[in-house]
Amino acid sequence: MSRKYRSPVMDRRSFVKIVTSALGSLMAAVVGLPVIQYFISPAFGKEAGDDWISLGTLEDYPFNTPTLFNFTLTKINGWERSSQSYGVFVLREEGKEVVVFSDVCTHLSCRVNWNPEKEGYFCPCHAALFDKHGNVLSGPPPRPMDRYETKLDGGQLFIHLREG
């Protein structure tokens, strides 16, 4: 290279080094930063389900015995549609407002069963027992059973299902 093209500021080598690392970093950033979003975005998807679910006619539920109601909802996770099953216990008592419990154990999410002999909800996973009103009688659960918000509409019982 002839003398008159020499830069007083830097030599060719440092110029090439700087340009290469600048362009390289730019390209790495253009791909690298979106990749973080690409990876984590499904973890923070849409706030799922906020729905009122009908449990049928209130009059059909007997008094004083918690009664299981099962239903399934279709959920879309990524590219897959799957149905998820839910179980709730409906407790009707004379002169009191109806209460609907989730059957998901408040310990580590197994499903509880109503046990008529013990007069309580039993969780098979770590032998927890809740009384009829969902209070912990024995076992590891940290809080009483969860209740749904309810409403009555033309004799139909509804619960408010919120997730996300």
Added chain:
Amino acid sequence: MAQNVFSWLDERLGLKAIYDTVLDRKVPKVNWWFTLGSASLFLGALQGITGILLSVYYVPTPDHAYDSITYIMTGVQFGWLIRGLHHWGSSLLILTAFIHMLRVFFYGAYKYPREFTWITGVALLISALGMGFTGYLLPWNQRSYWATTVGTEIAGTVPGIGDFILRVLRGGTDLSAVTLSRFFSLHIWIIPVIALATVLTHLYMVIRLGISNIPDKDS
């Protein structure tokens, strides 16, 4: 600090020596056509990176392949970018590799002692075409399905053993879940592993033999 870490590693790994042989090589005076091999290498690496990222969500079964691609495009942030890079990168890679080959041909750079470099290059071009062929089926849309039907049918026209080749490619007489699965395996494991070994051999040859001069009038 960084300097100390570097010299500690260098003393044990010989990093400087690797740098000197790989990057600080002596090269003749060349022109822009000589950058196409590096461009192909860069694009190949980009295909590898974006391909691995696609495999985070892609599922190679007939019931989910198409939906998983739709999910990449509409459900995952920047999914369109990763897939777009992989999609356009595949064609660009074949273009750069092909022009790179033309440059080697017209400069006579394939001659002694570089014949084997040329042979590995041909294997690389075939691998890239194989990647394109197998990758094209993966979205499992109408275009993929019929392109692969036609492509495998063409392979089936080979005299004598045509039917055998067609069945082996498809994993049976029909294009099916078996075909999708084996194309996926070829696309993400078998061809990439072979291609990686071939790229390393190709580069080793380039470094060992050095780059040829641009031929002058006498040669």
